Amino acid sequence: MELRQLEYLVTVVEEASFTKAAAKLHVAQPGVSAQVKQLERELGQELLDRSGRTVRPTEAGAAVLPYARAALAAVADARFAVDELTGLLRGRVAVGMVTSCAPLGLPDLLADFHKDHPGVEINLVEDNSDRLIAALRAGRLDTAVVGLAGPAPQGIATETVADEPVVAVVSHDDPLAGRTGLAFDALRDQPLISLPRGTGLRTCLDEACAAAGFAPRIAFEASDPNVLAQLAARGLGVAILPGSLAAYHRATLHTITFTGPELRGRLALAWRGEGPAGPAARALIERARRALAPVRP
Template sequence: MELRQLEYFVAVAEEQNFTRAAERVHISQSGVSAQIRRLEQELGAELFDRSGRTATLTVAGKAALEHARTALAATGALAQAVGEVSDLIRGRLTVGMVVGCTVTPLFDALADFHRAHPGVEIALLEDNSDRLVQAVRAGSLDLALIGSAATTPDGLEALTIVSERLVAAVPPGHPLAGADRVTLRDLGSHPLICMPPGTGLRTVFDRACAAQGLHPAIALEAGASDAMADLAARGLGVAVLSASMAESYRDRLTARTIDDVEIPALLCLVWRDARGPAVRELLLRCRRAFAAPPPVGGGVAPGGGGA
């Protein structure tokens, strides 16, 4: 008994026609018929009643069908299991990360994965969030750490790492430093320092402004929070940052939550639903790494809140 005979048997049973079954398994009708005859000879019973216009299962055929399906399913599972092991022995994993941030838990997860599966080649690429999302959708990236605006990108699965409000960061002595309340309209009176378009923080900010019909002047753009903080500290504008970013510069900047921007800025891992074993293994390690308390000086460093 051969697996291909069981495959042809199931095809004929489901199609109820030898011609359609032959088209389904991509061989000639005579080839299907010959293999079914050999299977019947080996089993000692006819599996189909061929007297009518359709191929109808006999009592013996009905008894055999589920066993044939089970055997084929077991063979498929075996092939998948071996394939997954092979992927984790000599595969490739391509990971994307938002520009200008140091995300220690992600690096820890990559190192843990590499120790467990040294045969898998790891590539790490930086880009802005919009392009990273496009690359994950296209399949050129397996997994990406992105900044996003409150929602998971369509068509992708996500694991949220950070969710926080936007703040205005200014040096001591700035008019906003002593304000009890800061709104988007308040920011319109000052030059602004923002992340570039296509980044999570900028998307949150632009959406909030558009909802109020505001068009604030963006004086300066920088892809890293360090650069934004340096520019703001020198009095060149108000830096629009996430709360955790601004906390890193509290020695030289005062942060005020922007009250009327309620959309949170997210930092999240995104991947496609149809993912391979290497991605599943890395996700498991990422969940552990991000759930663990950060060491002193570790965690999500400046730039990690919404690039």
């Protein structure tokens, strides 16, 4: 049994594909298949179900996976111990982010980390919070900035980096523009402009509507909060935005706070509860926890 075989097995499971795993590992796909088959022969069991459109672990494969990951983590830790003595750090870190986290300074954080640790390969992807959390659980990401409407999901550790009110915004000539406060129930028949499902802000909206006894009437959806602001400014409905973004667009938008219940949205740095897989990821997470100072207006 070789570490390479364990690495290939784990990567195929994470990518649910031999082809994608080979691309991620920068090796030929037949080589990945051959090494996994050799591992299966040695263990006397099929570890992967190749019958469907995606590759999944068999019962035996699922039993082997935790030990494979532990072995790879142990090797990474041994390398990290040596790297600490020599001032080096190597490896790969996969980072995720939601669209609305740009003001937190994540690009600067990643650039500074790369400057200090040029031997670490950094990958960044953007997605909604639900899919980022799923990727964290599956091991495809090491850490991510996600939006949360409530407690942290099971198995995910988080540290809040922004906590602010969620508000409604309308154009200055909208009939609601004369209001500074609004009971949430008043949105019952209003055309709403919101982020898509799977985002923290949308979850916050959907839960508040459900608590008030109605389903939101979503007229427009966009993944960029600035687009929501622009749609509202053109008189197309009531946009639901973080308070800081509403303040940024105050020249074209009128902000209305909710008088009950108050809505708050959070951005959080998230990672797997049992810890990241490698030393490079741990180093980046520790730096991110120091650098992404909480914002709670």
